[in-house]
Amino acid sequence: MAVIEDARSRSQVNASRPTTPPPAPVPAAAHTASASPPSAPPVADLSYIPGPRTTLAPEDTVKGADYPNVEQPEPPKWYNDIPHGTLQKSPRPLPEVDEHLNKIISGIKNCINAVGRKTAPSPADFEKINDGIHRAFFLDLTATTIRKRRLLHNDTGLPRVFCSTLSDGVEYPWYLKEDAAELYIKWWSRDTDPGLFRGIRLGRPKNVRLGREATVDKFLPNYTGRRHGDFHGNGPLRNGQWWPSQLCAMRDGAHNATVAGICGDSIGAFSCVMSGGSYPNIDRGEEVWYYGTESEDSTRPTDSTQYMINSSRSHEPVRLLRASKMTTEGSNDFRPAEGLRYDGVYEVVGYEIKNVAKQVHLFHLVRLPGQTPIRSSGPGVRPTPEELEALAKIKIEKKYLA
Template identity: 65%
Template sequence: MADELKIDGTPWWRNVNMAKIEKAQRLSQSHKPESRPASPPSIVAAAPSTSTSTSAVLVAPLSYVPQRRTKLPAEDTIEGGERLEIDLRNPEPPRWHKDISLDKVRRAPRVPPGIEEHLNKIMSGIKKCNEAAARGLTPSPDEFKKINDGIHRAFFLDLSAMAIRQEGLLYNDRGLPQVFNSTTVDYPWYIKEDAAELYIKWWQKDTNPDLFRGIKLGRTRNDRIGRESAADKLDPKYNRKKGDFHGNGHLRNGQWWPTQLCAVRDGAHSATVAGICGRAGEGAFSCVMSGGSYPNIDKGDEVWYYGTESDDPSRPTDSTHHMIESCKLKTPVRMLRASKMITKGSNDYKPKEGMRYDGLYKVVGYEVKDLAKQVHLFHLVREPDQGPIRNSSPAVRPTPEELDALAKAKIEKQYLA
């Protein structure tokens, strides 16, 4: 197969339904002030025109960010899939994978060529790395990059469970476990993390590539700010995860979401608005570094994080109390950083957009900053051996593909950040 499927010289995954996007932009510019930031140029790269008209532009119809699904394939009837615990040290293909017999695979329609060629890049990259290791050689960095880029784009391929089964992506001997569980190839740590994240997603039969799967997008008039604002909510029909547990659970270092509501959908956090989640007697499960009345201090592996104000000067809020309990119990707290977080001084750790999971922190101490309002400042230290915070290349999250998908959502779905 060709090294890169191209259309008029443009990689297929960069052609993001240009006609619809350009039309939406023209309408947007005719109704919005000119001061509105332009859409990212990375998603407005049309193929060269062959028309005699200077204004006409031909665009390729392919996109690696598909339209939002309205109907699932027959084998994907449970959106969100099986919510079972996965042992990544000794992975086994899931039940739904085993239930698709070889006879069904043989009778199934072929995976669309563009998608198949893309997935083959991941599989061929793994194969070439294994072959190099078998000869006692170090795999080419180009193969690592190909696998890395392939995994990032695979999150946005419109696949069915059958296609995953056909391509063998969940098999231990040739699929994604060959990356995150390899004993012969020294893959970069961030590639292992993302391969494991993709494996978990597909293992659970979560084949929907939509960033906002399980979310009902909406908007409402906000008189306080004088414009419309987001009014998104969780879809009760979606089989979402709960976030009331200590530790990483199924989450991976650097996992990213466009909004806090999406993080709640995947069980990284439990509250759609609140920054601290926990339970009395167990401490905090997770906290979000976002906006607030007090600027937090973020030094990466060390954070000074403010609790919430209390209306009762005799006791802190429940959220603050959860953090106090975590300090006493020494239980780890999941830390999520938001792009809109407010901190004292410059911040090199916040994501460019959305919300990123940065691993487990211990609450090592705290002090009361305002007794009348029961405002507490907590000192958190990141647990060792989790891999670096993913705020810079080549491990940075969100990835370019995630940013492109979010940019498209803002245009096509009129998503309000």
């Protein structure tokens, strides 16, 4: 008989909410796990994307542990400390770089001017800012260029978009605010490397013809930009933030392990990844039924499972990442087209022991209110076309690694 524990004994819990998962609403023939990923948006031409950096300018040394308070943004010390003479002598950015930075700067200015004229900002200006931000993640620029173009200034830069107290009454789309804040946090930390796999040495694919074994991706030994994910809540992460691999998510502090699906401590889980596994999870977007791991000891759960049990008691929020290769019961409209996407924080509201001998627990997670929507479709979908194109280019290059 299954053992059930309701982690929410509080009076405000909706009594009608099921503690066991509903049946998947799919035909019997399709009940096995995985549906095809959502169709990707049209891919943008990003032929200008630079290759990975091998060296960084001194002013671009990243400080991974630092990140700003986006509710009350202030330019970082390194930004303010760049001498005026250095700014004057710095070369003009390449035209393809300047073009996309100008989309952000001029788009913000146009929106502010429109509100000043008591008219609604043009959707075309929102789209221009959106396009500029998405491409800016992949621009080969320096910290000096960011400072020279005043992109972290509160009066002219990215804070105008994501910070409501600085927006001058402009109602930017929610997904535009999220991405502007993500780019701001990256640049604020002096991370100007445009590579998806920055800080990581890519492994080689197996080549039978050459008698070569595969090697795995791993962190570069001298990389200083890694954040650690041993915290509860969002931290510096933004809803919809995307990575091409779990190692990249680990680099940015979204998760704390390269393989394990659950990370945490005695208080509760920091994060969990919905990926492939022996048991198909159930994904309803705002509600998820997520399996812990099998234990070899029938008297106690694994450490990973225990982290989730702890969360059910402490009510600490758990970061949830969805992977493109996740297996779920029935169809799934929330799977990213590639890689892993951060979909915000959830609360573990209960669990059920499905297999006592193997200590397999099924956890019920509910997405906390007040967050922006899951970015699985629509104009705010992640990964963006630019991210997909950059990953496609890297996949081709990886085939020819020496």
